[in-house]
Amino acid sequence: MSSKPAPRASRGPLYLTLPALAVLVLVMAVPLGVIVLRSFMEPEPGFANYVWFFQTKVNITVLLRTFSIASWVTVCCVLAAYPYAFAMSVAGPRLRLALIMCVLVPFWVSGVVRTLAWVILLQDSGVINRVLLSMGFEKVRLIRTQLGVTIGMTQVLLPFMIMPLYAVMRGIDLRLLQAAQSLGAHPIKTFFQIYLPLSLPGVFAGATIVFILALGFYITPLLLGGPQSTMLSTLIQQQVLSLLNWGRGGAMGVVLLIVTFGVLGAASPFMRRKYQLSGGSR
């Protein structure tokens, strides 16, 4: 019933974070620093790599395409995950377990295997096209298109949308909808005025995770996409591993990183809540 947030714990347990911090510094901060450094230092000190990045048309096209695909994937994930997470939050314990398993089992399958499964489904002579043909429709180009990449990435990233949404929805008191009805709101209005606003923090949390993960996606666009659906990560890989140009590859990575921080910064005001979900006793 207490309305005040729990007092912050003391600083004592900070040392408990040391092992994880050590790993993060070693595998994250150090290589990142090296990459940033090399993007400015190779082949010679200066901003040459960044000038090259923004002056090369392909880079800009791919950067914008990366954004566009990530946005579409995010939208698709929200639309698919919202009703699913709602069903999970209101289901009985058995159905809920089954629904959670359906989300998690694909997680346990390697991303490469899952993507190859999509290749089988999406390719020109694949399952989807054969079904379409047998029903009298024309063949649809799915593989090596942005549509194919979007479908595949949506499936891979869906759990990252469902889980935060479910966590927020589970905390929403459905009796609030009853209260809203007693106050004169039509049941459909109670959804838009009460339920949706209360679930938005989950939508923003999931959308941010999905969007940022999608920006850096590599394997799925590589296997399902074609030249017209290359994403930035593929270009970086080419620069670094095929052309051994660490400077340019690093500069592209830094651009992607800064853009990602920009997205996080833009989203953070929406993630802050000035209210607690549970209004009172339970």
Add this chain to the structure above:
Amino acid sequence: MTLNTSTKGAAVDIRGVSKFYGSFTALDDISLRVEPGEFMSFLGPSGSGKTTTLNLIAGFTDLSAGEIRLGEQSIGHVPAHKRNIGVVFQHYALFPHMSVAQNVAYPLKQRGIAKADRTRAVDQALQKVQLDKFAHRYPSELSGGQQQRVALARAMVFTPSLLLMDEPLGALDKKLREVLQLEIRRIHRELGSTFVYVTHDQEEALVLSDRIAVFNKGRIEQVGSGHQLYTRPETLFVGQFIGESSVLRGAHSAGGAETALTIAGATLVAPGQARADAPHVILLRPESVMVQASGTGPKDGMTNILGGTVREMLYLGAAMKYEVTLADGNHVIARTPTQDEPFAIGSAVELAWNPKDGTLLADDGSTAGHEG
């Protein structure tokens, strides 16, 4: 639309209402009329059907059989959002993403009230519950008692002719409950709306209500004022649920205007006629029973005499409370004015009472004790 004191409450007419969940009968053919402007409490243990009845009136649950009328209108098939009934919940049910003022304005917004009128009505409603300074806070920043005041303001701001309250004080501590009880009484007087108040706390029901409907096992046992229920319970369940009591069980002889029961070797008389085929009991209120020294015998009309041993003696300031064990092992509670020389624990005493102070009731098998 503004708050005013002339709002007229509407009558609630419950006619032959039943509610089944599969094979379970939650409500079994109840009928009840709540008068316009009346404060009626539904009192009963959990699972007795009182909240089910409230949910049926509010429209949160569908009727299985019967009819409910609000004023002149049959509301059984009117959806909840069109019934225009205020509801206050035990769990407050404030919208956490809206400020106090937005919460209270919500029902007015649904009714398309203009912003200026809305603001005025919200201010008045918040003043009524003494929370006008908290209008811009969020529910999570308020204490439980303050949250329930906001819920109260929100339920009455649209001047409904009927206000339903489902154990609104159940989550609050005793002191705060007493303060809010007084506020609810005052608001009832000021609004003039009909109030239906669900509680399992008999003291709360006695303090607040004009009349109380006692629910048990999906039926209404008795409807009446607190005084009627206390002094003239019609069933043993009601007698035991309202107030403190002792129950004397014994074989009875069918008689005329009075019935005699044989209890712990003594013959005790109570007014009323018992059916020969059913077991009966005498229900005694603690304040009707006198504790006196053994061998004192009948005096001042207290002709029912029963011997026993003091098992417990409590000093309560103005009064003393005795628990006396009878020869048959049962206990009787007596409350007497403070005596200078009280009977010690273990001493043999006599219990005496006037036959007309005992209530003869059919034994419906209910046992003492209501939830705390």
